[in-house]
Amino acid sequence: MKEILRLFPPSFQKVLLEQVDWRRVQEIRLRVDRPIEMISSSGYSVIESLSMTADHLSYVLNQISQFSLYRFKDELKEGFITIEGGHRVGLAGKANTQEDKVETLKHISFMNIRVARSTRGQVSSLLPYLYDDMGWRSVLIIGPPHSGKTTLLRELACVIGAAAGSYSPSKVAIVDERSEIAASLRGVPQLDVGTRTDVMDACPKADGMMMMIRSMSPDVLIVDEIGGERDALAVQEAVYTGVKVICSLHGNGVESVSRRPSVSQLMHDQVFERYITLERLRAGSVITWKVYNHLGQVLGEGEGGRMDGVDRRRHHFNRYNTGRI
Template sequence: MLNNFINNFIETIDYLEENIKLILKNIDPEIQRNTQEIRIRANRPLIIKCFFKNYYVYNNSQIGLDKNNNLYIISEDQIKKSFENVCEYSVYAYQEEINNGFITLQNGSRVGIVGTAVSKDKKIINIKNISCLNIRIPKNIFNVADELITKTMSKGLSSLLICGAPGSGKTTLLKDIIRQISLGRLGYLYNISVIDERGELFGNQAKNKFQNKFENNFDIFDRYPKPTGMMIALRTMAPDLIVCDEIGSKQETDAIEDILNSGVKIIATAHSSNEQEIYIKPQIKRLIEIRAFEKIVILGSNKKPCEIKKIILI
């Protein structure tokens, strides 16, 4: 288990420029295991977020909060090289993702991109002078969804909406739910279709080396827009369950409505820092009104990821 975490870290830093990679490779494995984010900014110190706090990285691969102590400073050229690596030297292939502000790596890590936007007709068509990359390393924590599955699916598969603030562990929980159900946790091998619009749940099924280490019975619709992906899954894969991350648009709620009419269960997540906020969002409110979900799971704060604060029965 420990090795899997480190592998994810090592796989992720493999995309960075050689010297940054070397510095991060020599960091204490315990810190690597707990690293959530790596921030590289042009002409600024290298920062990693671990144990829910930001730390400077020093030239000797140690971390700390002392800003005068031998900080490792990132050059513009290092940012450029890292960006090229992240894009696999194929900016055209990732243009849409770049315009949306992030690229998802093959192991599911998400690289946020900051630079100067080039706009046309009020729409971003490119980002130039890349100044910062923020790499979020995904956590694959096994059995983290045990409690949630026990509390919500003791009588079989049910439709869930998992709500929480950013960093509260929605995606981590969702991944473990998919893994456990696909392995027959509920006593039956359900057909699961995962609509992974941003490629951050599992990435490409064929390419994701990390995911391929496990036996799974689910299909990943990688980078499909959620409404289209849901309809294609419904028509072609005969799913028992459709899973998607971060719903909220009108097209998505329309697609969910169509799915409900066909009797397929759905598990989705939504951004919401508290219970009240759910009812403020018109599309989520509509889904609750039409009883699209049987249960709503409210997660705790981002200080305690994956903690279930409340389960609301609809």
């Protein structure tokens, strides 16, 4: 966890090493004039001896941005910065807007460091629903925040690109607009996304999907968190070119997302052959999923392994852990 510890003032680092169970911590929340809050698989706690002043938070922000916050102006618009190791730092404060659009953040007074680590879930039980004699299917993964959507996408990229069991390997492309799936640093993925996966980092999804289809000729295209109409049209266009698309979407079930105009058209046109719904993970919980066909009929449901954090492994992929999330 050296990537996280180095963010804090030296006087904080010794206390954090001694008092934090780094095997289980999921989030570290920093707030001006309040003690540090730790969220783990067993619940939450505060470190009363470490209260964040404005100067302390400024120190952390300088470490995150390497004393050049302007270089991260695009990330600030999104409200987070991804750091080395795949850890994501959420930011909140005062938003500067122009024409009803966020231009940047200033007076940053709140941070949420989402800790990245390996998990123990299983994707292998899902694979029979996502593959047939014709190859991989197009899939929409639906779930609320912190339900494992991005973890599932990352592990599917590994499995789809590998010769795992009876599943033939395929070329995989990831469009990683928010640097969450691969967490690339200077173009190189910091997280394990498989040996046959190409990544377009920090590129708008709609543009990136078309660019990857033209330049990298993928069999399967993976995208995180599709949003508005442009994203939906790009997904539809990609599928019509013969590429399978696996993407995710915030939501609480198939019925709830079907009411969104951009998604409802994709569902009406049966662009996706499978839907996977995930439930929000809570302290000590396990991944629970359901799989639906293109008509919304339940095909199966199950559970994965216990998740103590977000999967951010780098270069640990091999045949032994194929299918682990």
